[in-house]
Amino acid sequence: MNYIIKPLAFACIFAAPAWTFAGSATEAEIAQLRQEVKALKEMVLQSAQRQNAIQMQSNAAMQAAAANPQPAIKAEGLTLKTKGGAExxxxxxxxxxxxxxxxxxxxxxxxxxxxxxxxxxxxxxxxxxxxxxxxxxxxxxxxxxxxxxxxxxxxxxxxxxxxxxxxxxxxxxxxxxxxxxxxxxxxxxxxxxxxxxxxxxxxxxxxxxxxxxxxxxxxxxxxxxxxxxxxxxxxxxxxxxxxxxxxxxxxxxxxxxxxxxxxxxxxxxxxxxxxxxxxxxxxxxxxxxxxxxxxxxxxxxxxxxxxxxxxxxxxxxxxxxxxxxxxxxxxxxxxxxxxxxxxxxxxxxxxxxxxxxxxxxxxxxxxxxxxxxxxxxxxxxxxxxxxxxxxxxxxxxxxxxxxxxxxxxxxxxxxxxxxxxxxxxx
Structure with a gap:
């Protein structure tokens, strides 16, 4: 989420002055601003796609675990001790x-x-x-x-x-x-x-x-x-x-x-x-x-x-x-x-x-x-x-x-x- 929120915040900070003074900006500056906004959108889209992929993998792992439950842990091999410390x-x-x-x-x-x-x-x-x-x-x-x-x-x-x-x-x-x-x-x-x-x-x-x-x-x-x-x-x-x-x-x-x-x-x-x-x-x-x-x-x-x-x-x-x-x-x-x-x-x-x-x-x-x-x-x-x-x-x-x-x-x-x-x- 940090990768999503921080770019959006910076975009808002820089976008507000840009639109306020759009009238005095040159066409080159406006074109550059548009490219930055487009790049920001692509970053947001890629981050969302990665989050969806991670969620799908997590769901698949939980479904596999439910379908194939692991056996209970056996006592065999464990060290059992008396109160006096004897195995x-x-x-x-x-x-x-x-x-x-x-x-x-x-x-x-x-x-x-x-x-x-x-x-x-x-x-x-x-x-x-x-x-x-x-x-x-x-x-x-x-x-x-x-x-x-x-x-x-x-x-x-x-x-x-x-x-x-x-x-x-x-x-x-x-x-x-x-x-x-x-x-x-x-x-x-x-x-x-x-x-x-x-x-x-x-x-x-x-x-x-x-x-x-x-x-x-x-x-x-x-x-x-x-x-x-x-x-x-x-x-x-x-x-x-x-x-x-x-x-x-x-x-x-x-x-x-x-x-x-x-x-x-x-x-x-x-x-x-x-x-x-x-x-x-x-x-x-x-x-x-x-x-x-x-x-x-x-x-x-x-x-x-x-x-x-x-x-x-x-x-x-x-x-x-x-x-x-x-x-x-x-x-x-x-x-x-x-x-x-x-x-x-x-x-x-x-x-x-x-x-x-x-x-x-x-x-x-x-x-x-x-x-x-x-x-x-x-x-x-x-x-x-x-x-x-x-x-x-x-x-x-x-x-x-x-x-x-x-x-x-x-x-x-x-x-x-x-x-x-x-x-x-x-």
Missing amino acids: FSLYGNVRGDASYQSKGGSASRLYNQISTVPLGGSADSSDLLKSTLAATRLGLDFKTATQAGDVGGKIEMDFLGTNDALRIRHAYLTYGSWLLGQTWSNFAPPDYMPETIDAFGYVGGSIKRTPQVRYSHKFSPETNLVLAAEDPKDSSSTLRLPALTARLNHQFSNTLAVSARAMGTEKKTDADTQTAWGLGLGAKWNLSDKTMLKADYYHVKGDSSFVLWTNQGFVTNANNDIIATNVFDSITIGLTQQFSPQWRGTAGYGYMKADDNDAYVNAFADKTKINKDLWQAWANVFYSPVKPVSLGLEYVYGEREAFGAAVNGSTTGEENRISAVAQYNF
Whole structure:
């Protein structure tokens, strides 16, 4: 508008005297004045044309924006912070499980209970449909930058506590090479267990989480050592000292990784103490870019807290003296195949065998409660129609053989069920 108003104002100032004294002006001066007025008109016209063009472009841009609205701004990529200044991210899943049990254990529990299934012919829980959403999970990862380095943390919960109560899965902080809090046991991690639908896994594997203080040292990009002092939460023993565990991980190649583990812990009663110990060895081998083999082995003496489905670790006499311990070996092995980006499946087998120790076995009045061996075999398939959704179906069959016979003479209990899962990860 300045370009329009100023020339008009100047034109009026100069035009007024020109017309007033037109009578005394020469024809040359009048002709010059007419040329200036004509030039002014052209300037006004050009300015108006430019304004019209700008307005038309603005209208076109607004119409295009209305026809193609931009998506809402996503939170992904934004830094979210707590009141204390820590960056955090939220994750978890909504999970529903269902199972049809042809034969098996207690009707009140959906997941694996192979070590306690009723012996044949004795009041087993058969022809049952069970379901739960208790494995639904919620987690938070934290990180705070400090002058001495990042301090990290994790809180993760699910609803698999008593009567579907909320329980802590993981709660720990990390600083440099140190970890303090509750997470997977250093001796019994789930890294080498074949994939299952069952939230507790099958014979030969373990999903133990313990409160611990852990230190990690990396010798090379391929090899690291992890040492930990853990609370095994063994209700059969009075805790005086933490369990000590060690794990050596080595990556032989991009396709083969192994883990060697050791554990030592004190078992204590009011009158006696004894040392329990164990060894573990796990391996992951990518046979191809779509095929993976996993295997895990344990040998344990005197402990029942780290590896699932075992007999009681030790037995005592009337004076609370430890008179005998359980010794067992277990193994699990499984092959996972990725059929396509949406389909994958796993076939697995697990076995556990206890030593036939007369002193240990004879300490039990009811020998049907302790197992000579356990085994389970399973096969599953998972389908992911879209990335955050996973649907699975699994069949498992297993047996336990007890040291004692039921009233009808049977020493074998059976588990036979089909399980399904639907899970949304966020």
